[in-house]
Amino acid sequence: MPMTVIVTRDVPQRTRGFLASVMPEPAPGVYTSGEVSKGVRERIWTVMQDWYGATHEGSIVMIWRDDKAPGGLGVATLGAPPRQLTDLDGVLVSVW
Known part of the structure; x- marks a missing residue:
C-alpha cells in the first residue's frame, strides 16, 4: 500500500476533523499515511469532493504513488489553482 499525503489550505473545520x-x-x-489502500484513498477523496462541492472553500491536494503517472506520483486537486505533474525531459514539474 503506497503512502498518501493530503495538504489542505483554508478548509472548513469539518474537513480537517474528518x-x-x-x-x-x-x-x-498536512495529513499522511503509509498504509492507505486504493479503496480507502478513493473513499476519502469522494468525501472531500462532496464536501468541497457544497462549499467551495479552500483547497485540497492529494498525492499518492501511481506507477502509471508521470514521476510515479498521482495528484488530485480541489480548489485553485489545480495542478498536474508533467515529466519534462526527466524532471518532474508541477503545472497549472
Missing part, C-alpha cells in the same frame, strides 16, 4: 480521524496530521493541514 481527515484527522482517518490519517495522522504531522503538521497543520
Whole structure:
C-alpha cells in the first residue's frame, strides 16, 4: 500500500476533523499515511469532493504513488489553482 499525503489550505473545520480521524496530521493541514489502500484513498477523496462541492472553500491536494503517472506520483486537486505533474525531459514539474 503506497503512502498518501493530503495538504489542505483554508478548509472548513469539518474537513480537517474528518481527515484527522482517518490519517495522522504531522503538521497543520498536512495529513499522511503509509498504509492507505486504493479503496480507502478513493473513499476519502469522494468525501472531500462532496464536501468541497457544497462549499467551495479552500483547497485540497492529494498525492499518492501511481506507477502509471508521470514521476510515479498521482495528484488530485480541489480548489485553485489545480495542478498536474508533467515529466519534462526527466524532471518532474508541477503545472497549472
